[in-house]
């Protein structure tokens with residue numbers, strides 16, 4: 001799959017922080033059952049890589065690693081079986097390594113220089129991060145205007161109440177957010193319900 005295909009799979013990519021690997025599979029199963037198949041597990045906790053391995057066993061799930069900030073983390077994420085890689089920003093060494101590995105890669109951008117660095121590498125899909133703090137939808141609209149070939153996954157400060165506004169903007173293929181997968185032991189019925197609501201958002 002290309003990163004564009006992954007972004008088009010569902011309107012929302014849950015951004016997941018796993019503190020206990022025992023939570024990983026029930027959470028992934030509930031999200032997939034609700035219609036969200038693309039899951040980003042952040043490398044922010046000691047058990048994140050183990051959680052990625054566990055979630056890969058869930059039928060229908062497409063598991064990626066988030067918070068990948070350098071080549072060593074990229075390698076660890078790939079070794080754990082990550083199917084795509086998300087980064088909060090874009091450095092040239094990380095971008096080159098991701099391209100060399102041929103893994104779908106979604107790096108964060110927050111200004112025109114970031115996007116131009118990505119274009120130089122041949123990348124056209126980006127995470128707009130931190131979406132709300134970096135100026136919200138007006139900022140992305142202004143930023144996207146000179147870069148018509150680019151598509152975005154805004155993440156950071158987006159909730160069920162604001163996701164639709166972002167998704168109505170053509171270059172936005174999906175949004176990322178932690179609201180669908182709150183931290184801690186998952187209430188699987190609630191997660192599935194929230195996921196279903198998110199999966200039905202119109203793009």
Ligand SMILES: O=C(O)C(=O)C[C@H](O)[C@H](O)COP(=O)(O)O
Pocket residue numbers: 015042044066067068086087088129155156157158176177178179
């Ligand atoms: O960990 C990373 O690599 C990140 O890029 C940060 C996350 O994407 C945001 O923290 C999610 O934002 P919220 O939905 O506002 O919680």
